[in-house]
Amino acid sequence: MTEEKIIEIMEGTTKILVTEKSIKEKVPPKEPVFFNPVAKLNRDFSILAYSAFWKNFDKPKIFLDGLTGVGARSLRVANEISNAEKVIANDVNSKALTITQNSAKLNKISNLEVSENEACRFFSLFSKKGDRGSIVDIDPFGSPTKYFDCAIRATMHSGLLSITATDLQVLHGLAKKACQRKYYGVPIKTEYSNEIAIRLILGCLNFVAGRLDIQIIPKFVENDMHYYRVYAKILTKKDQDDNLGYISHCFHCGNRVVGKEITENCIICENKLHSAGPLWIGQLFDKKFIISMMEEIPKFVVDSKCEKILEKCELEAEMPVTYYTLDDVASKMKRSPFKIKNVIKKLQDAGFIASPTSLNPTGFRTDCDIDNIKKIFEN
Numbered sequence: 133m134t135e136e137k138i139i140e141i142m143e144g145t146t147k148i149l150v151t152e153k154s155i156k157e158k159v160p161p162k163e164p165v166f167f168n169p170v171a172k173l174n175r176d177f178s179i180l181a182y183s184a185f186w187k188n189f190d191k192p193k194i195f196l197d198g199l200t201g202v203g204a205r206s207l208r209v210a211n212e213i214s215n216a217e218k219v220i221a222n223d224v225n226s227k228a229l230t231i232t233q234n235s236a237k238l239n240k241i242s243n244l245e246v247s248e249n250e251a252c253r254f255f256s257l258f259s260k261k262g263d264r265g266s267i268v269d270i271d272p273f274g275s276p277t278k279y280f281d282c283a284i285r286a287t288m289h290s291g292l293l294s295i296t297a298t299d300l301q302v303l304h305g306l307a308k309k310a311c312q313r314k315y316y317g318v319p320i321k322t323e324y325s326n327e328i329a330i331r332l333i334l335g336c337l338n339f340v341a342g343r344l345d346i347q348i349i350p351k352f353v354e355n356d357m358h359y360y361r362v363y364a365k366i367l368t369k370k371d372q373d374d375n376l377g378y379i380s381h382c383f384h385c386g387n388r389v390v391g392k393e394i395t396e397n398c399i400i401c402e403n404k405l406h407s408a409g410p411l412w413i414g415q416l417f418d419k420k421f422i423i424s425m426m427e428e429i430p431k432f433v434v435d436s437k438c439e440k441i442l443e444k445c446e447l448e449a450e451m452p453v454t455y456y457t458l459d460d461v462a463s464k465m466k467r468s469p470f471k472i473k474n475v476i477k478k479l480q481d482a483g484f485i486a487s488p489t490s491l492n493p494t495g496f497r498t499d500c501d502i503d504n505i506k507k508i509f510e511n
């Protein structure tokens with residue numbers, strides 16, 4: 133550790149001590165401590181989401197960070213969100229926690245504690261009613277599902293649980309069996325694979341929550357090339373809604389059917405459909421929450437991408453499950469791609485609902501089926 137060079141970087145308005153290697157090397161090393169500078173965007177989103185969540189929240193504002201690394205998210209929550217009461221940054225790696233403490237001193241943070249424990253043991257210390265966190269985060273290497281149970285138990289009624297998944301190969305269908313084992317559902321490879329991945333994460337969370345008589349309500353989701361993030365409200369009551377189901381996709385014509393059961397055949401072209409699931413088929417975004425995240429932007433120093441992405445989230449919040457992409461529709465029509473703005477206007481003028489999607493720059497959501505999309509695009 134002595135030979136490891138530590139440098140100071142700035143994220144938001146927080147100084148963070150990290151190893152020089154984690155900034156200089158293409159893939160940040162896991163040893164002696166892990167820090168990924170590319171994950172800054174998702175930490176920016178966390179600041180907006182957590183600040184929006186704690187606005188008008190009348191219970192203790194306690195953040196439990198189960199896998200904190202060098203403490204980047206925790207330090208930012210403690211330093212940047214003015215009403216944060218207590219932040220507990222946990223990791224198994226004591227070296228990472230020493231760095232976290234040094235960063236806390238550097239920022240004169242007084243409301244952050246560190247904890248050295250295995251994540252599930254850590255969360256178990258906060259599972260009793262009255263001791264739970266109002267915001268709980270799990271950000272592991274790879275799949276987060278092994279922490280779902282203990283993290284849900286450590287989240288108070290009406291609290292927020294945020295989750296990162298980086299096992300993209302599993303979620304994208306390169307290892308279907310592994311996906312079924314870890315997430316209880318199987319993916320299919322489509323142009324909207326990232327949406328399927330997010331729905332598999334939420335589907336598994338819903339399964340585990342259901343076992344504990346807990347309801348989840350997704351508030352916000354986002355992804356980039358390296359990770360998925362989901363934010364869900366936790367309610368300690370039985371879920372009366374059934375939001376688990378399947379997405380059945382036609383690889384021939386591009387049609388998709390969303391429902392509680394698998395659909396076998398395409399009603400448009402009669403070919404066999406391929407299904408992903410069981411997965412979450414309810415809403416991914418809470419429109420009001422997205423608007424309140426946008427209202428938080430002026431208070432913080434965050435990437436300008438946040439606003440652009442949130443604007444799209446607001447538009448797509450109440451739109452149908454799955455999106456189409458310009459490239460895919462154009463290639464099915466053997467035409468060159470169209471412009472997203474024109475496409476959305478054309479669909480709306482034809483009486484359909486249509487929006488862009490935050491999950492793909494050339495993606496759009498609509499209640500128009502693929503046959504009619506093609507007809508509308510022809511004109």
Ligand SMILES: C[S@@+](CC[C@H](N)C(=O)[O-])C[C@H]1O[C@@H](n2cnc3c(N)ncnc32)[C@H](O)[C@@H]1O
Binds near residue numbers: 199
């Ligand atoms: C992806 S990093 C966390 C990054 C951090 N949240 C951030 O925003 O910079 C994962 C961390 O989990 C820690 N870790 C791995 N397994 C763990 C376990 N079972 N319990 C607690 N921490 C664990 C590792 O030491 C590592 O620091």
Ligand SMILES: [Zn+2]
Binds near residue numbers: 383384
């Ligand atoms: Zn079809």
